[in-house]
Amino acid sequence: MPAVSANPRLGTHVTTSVGGENVRAFVPPPLPPDPPLDIGPDLHDLLEKANRGLGRLDGIARLFPDPELFLYMYVRKEALLSSQIEGTQSSFSDLLLYENKEVPGVPINDVHEVSNYVAAMNHGLTRLRGGFPLSLRLIREIHQKLLSKGRGGNKALGEFRTTQNWIGGSRPGNASFVPPPPHKVMECMGALEKFLHDDPVKVPLLVKAALAHVQFETIHPFLDGNGRVGRLLITLLLCVEGALAQPMLYLSLYFKKHRDAYYQLLQRVRTEGAWEAWLHFFLSGIIDTTEQATRTAQRILELFREDRTRVEKLGRSAASALRLHDAFKEHVVYSIPRAAKRLRLSQPTVTAAMKHLVKLGVVREMTGRRRSKVYAYHAYLKLLGEGAEPIK
Numbered sequence: 001m002p003a004v005s006a007n008p009r010l011g012t013h014v015t016t017s018v019g020g021e022n023v024r025a026f027v028p029p030p031l032p033p034d035p036p037l038d039i040g041p042d043l044h045d046l047l048e049k050a051n052r053g054l055g056r057l058d059g060i061a062r063l064f065p066d067p068e069l070f071l072y073m074y075v076r077k078e079a080l081l082s083s084q085i086e087g088t089q090s091s092f093s094d095l096l097l098y099e100n101k102e103v104p105g106v107p108i109n110d111v112h113e114v115s116n117y118v119a120a121m122n123h124g125l126t127r128l129r130g131g132f133p134l135s136l137r138l139i140r141e142i143h144q145k146l147l148s149k150g151r152g153g154n155k156a157l158g159e160f161r162t163t164q165n166w167i168g169g170s171r172p173g174n175a176s177f178v179p180p181p182p183h184k185v186m187e188c189m190g191a192l193e194k195f196l197h198d199d200p201v202k203v204p205l206l207v208k209a210a211l212a213h214v215q216f217e218t219i220h221p222f223l224d225g226n227g228r229v230g231r232l233l234i235t236l237l238l239c240v241e242g243a244l245a246q247p248m249l250y251l252s253l254y255f256k257k258h259r260d261a262y263y264q265l266l267q268r269v270r271t272e273g274a275w276e277a278w279l280h281f282f283l284s285g286i287i288d289t290t291e292q293a294t295r296t297a298q299r300i301l302e303l304f305r306e307d308r309t310r311v312e313k314l315g316r317s318a319a320s321a322l323r324l325h326d327a328f329k330e331h332v333v334y335s336i337p338r339a340a341k342r343l344r345l346s347q348p349t350v351t352a353a354m355k356h357l358v359k360l361g362v363v364r365e366m367t368g369r370r371r372s373k374v375y376a377y378h379a380y381l382k383l384l385g386e387g388a389e390p391i392k
Helices: 041-063 067-085 092-099 108-129 136-146 182-196 205-219 226-240 252-257 259-272 275-312 315-331 336-343 347-359 378-384
Strands: 012-018 021-027 333-335 363-365 374-377
Touching: 021 182, 041 067, 041 205, 041 275, 067 092, 067 108, 067 226, 067 252, 067 275, 092 108, 092 333, 092 374, 092 378, 108 136, 108 226, 136 182, 136 226, 182 205, 205 226, 205 259, 205 275, 252 259, 252 275, 259 275, 275 315, 275 378, 315 333, 315 336, 315 347, 315 374, 333 336, 336 347, 347 363, 347 374, 374 378
Parallel strands: none
Antiparallel strands: 012 021, 333 374, 363 374
């Protein structure tokens, strides 16, 4: 018999047997919370500031000569940060080396996980732009992409769980939280899907994103990858509803910097119904992240201008060096053969241009090898990687 709380925000507990021991699994009530959220002056002010921050962020890409270049890196930053929250040790350099078919300096499974996140986000955005709804089917497709290689590849890809899972502890009996039993997963996820489509009531978009993220993490519908899918859900929701034209928000930076508070507040929603405290944290994260992203974009543009001016002073050698500099804006990391193919120039020409950029301090060699050298646009990589160092 379910144990019903006096506070309807807290849902119910269902006793279930796992591995020979009885545990109390939590079944959250459908969204939105009841009693309704108390959006007082403080939260209302945060909501306004967060919406303005998203508006500024959405305009950043238009400042770049080729917005796709900037977007390419922002997607990878969010992928890297979200994966680091789960314990991967990849850095920005590792991911870019891997994408250039170089061997990174961390276990390959770590880089696979980050690369999978990029693929999952791109898959979700492509489907949404093609008119496919943000639905349980799409969430399962994203999960399949996310765990397609590396760790977790044997854990029911693209399928909601049919066994009990738990969070924290060595077994369900000493876990910090036990999500709904498997026979309740579809019911809970079905209610979440309705909420995403404004049923039973429409709420402000950022409030919807904040609530949906917690609800997804509480249901924990997959055997693995729940944290990453739940954070992807925020980005996809903001894009499909038009708050962002492109996935420019790397909110996982804020979650990573405040990881203890992030997990504590998720748990407080479950144990206390503290939705307002979570919403305060979430909106503060939107504000903090959009402000930082705007500053970083401005610094990157200034870096591009300064370095271009320096390269232009090379005189007769400037033409090929400028083309190579433009290529580094696109992908940050290049070997000479790959740059030659990208620019349709001979390898001797690219080698000479690379030497000029190294001498100017624009690029640096990354591997220390005598052969098969790889070069990075060092200052650009450093700006992009701020806050994206692996968690120790």
